[in-house]
Every structure is written in C-alpha cells, then in structure tokens.
Amino acid sequence: MAMYESDHTKFMREWMEKHPEQRDEQKEGRALWWDKPQSVEEQKRVAAARVPVKPYYYDINN
Structure with missing residues (x-):
C-alpha cells in the first residue's frame, strides 16, 4: 500500500x-x-525567565 x-x-x-x-x-x-547553538547556561537563563501561564487567560480574578 x-x-x-x-x-x-x-x-x-x-x-x-x-x-x-x-x-x-x-x-x-x-x-x-x-539552527542556533545554545549553551546550558543560556537554556537555564531562558527557563528561569519563563512566566507561568494562567489557567484561563481572560479571567481577571486569577
């Protein structure tokens, strides 16, 4: 097939x-x-700067 x-x-x-x-x-x-080379330090910096996403973006109470 x-x-x-x-x-x-x-x-x-x-x-x-x-x-x-x-x-x-x-x-x-x-x-x-x-295709950008990244170091372990760069990956850690990006992960630390990440902002958590709200469960529901449009909910003003959370």
Whole structure:
C-alpha cells in the first residue's frame, strides 16, 4: 500500500531535483532562523525567565 503524497510535496520534490543549488540556500535560511547553538547556561537563563501561564487567560480574578 502506497503512502499518500500531496501535490505540493510532489511539486517541491520535483522542483528540488531540477534546482539542486536551492538546497544550500534552504540550509542557509534554516540556519538563519532556527539552527542556533545554545549553551546550558543560556537554556537555564531562558527557563528561569519563563512566566507561568494562567489557567484561563481572560479571567481577571486569577
């Protein structure tokens, strides 16, 4: 049984085969926004600065 593949996925797969130079640009874009190195100290600082979320955001009594 074959797995479903959307038309968009097929298009992108074919397009990337025809334009392999875009793979490097894709990696650069991902590194720009997502792939950031973080130290343990940085992770601890972010966790300590996190503000707890209220159970119900619009309740003014809590």
